[in-house]
Amino acid sequence: MTSLGRVAILGTGQIGTMVGMALRAAPGPGVDEVAAWDRDSAAMDACLRRAGADRLLGGPEEALESDLIILATPVAQIVGLTRELGPRLRASQVLIDTGSSKLEVVRAMQQCVPEGAGAVGGHPLCGGSEPGPWSADPALLKGATFVLCRVRDDPLSRGTAGLLVGMLGSTVLELDASEHDRLVARSSHLPHLVAAAVAEMSCALPTSALFSSGLRGAVRLARSDPAMVASFVCANLEEVRAATRELGLQLERLLAAAASGEEYLAPELEAARLRALEVGVS
């Protein structure tokens, strides 16, 4: 397999638009066309103007004319579109998504996509904190991890998803959907909620003169698209809850060390610093 054929992208926010831009800019005969749709017509027009699509679709069902359908909406809509379009997929057509919570999506795909057609859960780990098609930067896909969660073990899905990820310049990481959700709750979903909580707490500051660079960094993730974050948090609520409890225990541990004295807290912070450096340079 050397071409994705006709591609449809449903959802032209930051991720959908950057995927379209990357596919259209990919060298070789990898894509026949990229068609796009979003229920927000302004976002759809912006995707076209950013060269994220060759043409726009009149509605999501027109994606059924394509060989590969990429769902890049918030998670709840991904599940809804999977239920709507999945049963109508023909043999050789493939459905993939880019949502940040995977178990609900993969289950919907298992239930709705007929044997013969392909389906795979996907999650590109990239994106800046500013939402929307105007923030789409296809360079962020280069070298990024693109998690793939198997729906069924079929060569069609595997080949198509591998080709797509390769054309984006990303690297495949295969994970079980529930394992993905457990890990991403800790690495991403909880940090999004914490940034929002710290932003809310900052409302108690009486003057913007107290906004430090540390605070700016701590609230940066809260600048993400609220609909997108709400959707993946709600789709992964039990794991996010468990991660929140773990954060509480870690903070209790650090406060207990602080109560014992600086000489107890500093080694804990040094361990965290070394880990933060590992995360930062990767």
Next chain:
Amino acid sequence: MTSLGRVAILGTGQIGTMVGMALRAAPGPGVDEVAAWDRDSAAMDACLRRAGADRLLGGPEEALESDLIILATPVAQIVGLTRELGPRLRASQVLIDTGSSKLEVVRAMQQCVPEGAGAVGGHPLCGGSEPGPWSADPALLKGATFVLCRVRDDPLSRGTAGLLVGMLGSTVLELDASEHDRLVARSSHLPHLVAAAVAEMSCALPTSALFSSGLRGAVRLARSDPAMVASFVCANLEEVRAATRELGLQLERLLAAAASGEEYLAPELEAARLRALEVGVS
């Protein structure tokens, strides 16, 4: 008053070094000399090589030859140096510090600095996440807020501190020490602990392929100097504890909204997003 005279900086980490660099680069006859000392001789040498000082001192007591003594060590050492040097200050000498917790420092100054000499608590809200003299960037002081906490109401302290802050290019914000500590626990101290806790939690990730840009941002503050963070957290532990409880309540509120559905969580996240934008652009 148009000159700070002879200045001594005790503690040549990131902040002490950047203050020294800024003072030596300031135009006009504002400073006769900057002398520096650190108990870490490598940090002291680095400060000299970065042009953060004209000369090095043999020990902290030699700072008593200067007109202005700036304490830029971790908070516990600021308190210790205040107790050691404060009683030996002569009339017209002024003591100021740059620590991130102020109540303990201001109380020590009130107890130890004799009438006639000057003393004021200071906290420049700047600094990158990488510690040490090699990360010192005096440009960060330009336009930064420099909190001043009154020790006594004397014209000497007020005039000297105002001149210092002006020469650094920073802006004075006067705050009561306990009010400072309450606010900074929420805007800075807690975010430092949260970043460390998230970094620790990330140790459970089985591969660096799962390090997203969101995670990198969330752990960035954990790259700060552990001794410095431990010192200001321990000096402000009750307020940090209260802020941690508030964070827990905010997270509970967001999780409760999520349990009700996306349409309840999204407006909360939108409010946080607007606040994060305010914090980010300031």
